[in-house]
Amino acid sequence: AQVTDIGPTGLSYQTRVKTADGSERLESHRLPTRTIVWAAGVAGSPLGRELARSTGCNLDRAGRVLVQPDLSLAGHPEIQVVGDLASAKSYLDPQSPTPVPGVSPAAKQMGRRAAKNLLHRMKGRETKPFVYADYGSLATIGRKAAIAMVDMPVFGRVKFSGFSAWLFWLFVHIYFLIGFRNRLFVMWDWAWAYFTAQRNARVVPDAPTPSTLPEHGASRQAA
Numbered sequence: 001a002q003v004t005d006i007g008p009t010g011l012s013y014q015t016r017v018k019t020a021d022g023s024e025r026l027e028s029h030r031l032p033t034r035t036i037v038w039a040a041g042v043a044g045s046p047l048g049r050e051l052a053r054s055t056g057c058n059l060d061r062a063g064r065v066l067v068q069p070d071l072s073l074a075g076h077p078e079i080q081v082v083g084d085l086a087s088a089k090s091y092l093d094p095q096s097p098t099p100v101p102g103v104s105p106a107a108k109q110m111g112r113r114a115a116k117n118l119l120h121r122m123k124g125r126e127t128k129p130f131v132y133a134d135y136g137s138l139a140t141i142g143r144k145a146a147i148a149m150v151d152m153p154v155f156g157r158v159k160f161s162g163f164s165a166w167l168f169w170l171f172v173h174i175y176f177l178i179g180f181r182n183r184l185f186v187m188w189d190w191a192w193a194y195f196t197a198q199r200n201a202r203v204v205p206d207a208p209t210p211s212t213l214p215e216h217g218a219s220r221q222a223a
């Protein structure tokens with residue numbers, strides 16, 4: 001099914017149905033609802049399409065760039081793609097590589113691998129395949145609870161939930177931010193959002209073009 005429209009009272013979608021003569025036609029449906037949870041995933045940046053056009057590299061269904069084990073492009077070892085734009089695999093077991101999830105730890109680890117491979121190449125050494133280290137998952141549920149599944153050095157995989165997991169989630173997210181200033185601003189933003197139940201959204205409108213700007217002289221004359 002493909003969603004074609006979302007509104008305040010529901011959504012519309014289309015499905016493909018087979019007709020008696022074997023051909024396909026689209027059938028439109030309406031699903032009345034006031035609660036919509038969108039979980040269709042994200043698409044790769046348009047930069048992926050640009051790379052495919054200029055280098056001939058392949059993209060996956062989401063528009064992400066299919067990369068080599070060392071995160072470079074096939075036929076272009078001088079170009080490496082990391083993070084959400086890369087459709088990468090982890091080569092912990094080289095015989096059965098596994099897909100890398102689109103999360104920030106994976107993006108950071110790919111960045112480190114790409115930098116190391118760049119140094120390897122400069123020294124004339126062989127590059128290494130990317131291996132993703134999954135340290136676990138954290139997710140908040142509401143305002144005071146979270147679930148945590150974390151790999152600890154001695155204890156192995158530890159699972160906990162509730163308020164302690166929520167505090168742990170807060171700590172981890174602040175800790176991994178780069179720079180004291182970022183940490184301070186995010187803590188302030190979160191505290192504001194938490195205690196006022198309001199979000200500080202940054203809205204970036206299109207830059208005004210000369211035709212949309214008020215005419216300066218005219219408004220001054222009118223005043």
Ligand SMILES: Cc1cc2nc3c(=O)[nH]c(=O)nc-3n(C[C@H](O)[C@H](O)[C@H](O)COP(=O)(O)OP(=O)(O)OC[C@H]3O[C@@H](n4cnc5c(N)ncnc54)[C@H](O)[C@@H]3O)c2cc1C
Nearest residue numbers: 042045046047082083084085101102103104105106107108
């Ligand atoms: C709603 C949402 C919730 C998420 N929650 C989590 C979570 O809880 N935990 C987690 O680990 N991950 C989460 N993720 C995923 C995480 O945000 C990404 O995996 C991570 O940010 C990827 O990092 P990146 O550097 O590859 O891409 P990004 O962080 O997207 O950075 C790419 C940057 O490149 C810029 N850019 C794009 N095109 C160009 C261009 N042509 N020229 C110059 N600059 C360009 C973009 O503006 C952007 O700043 C979430 C993602 C979404 C969308």
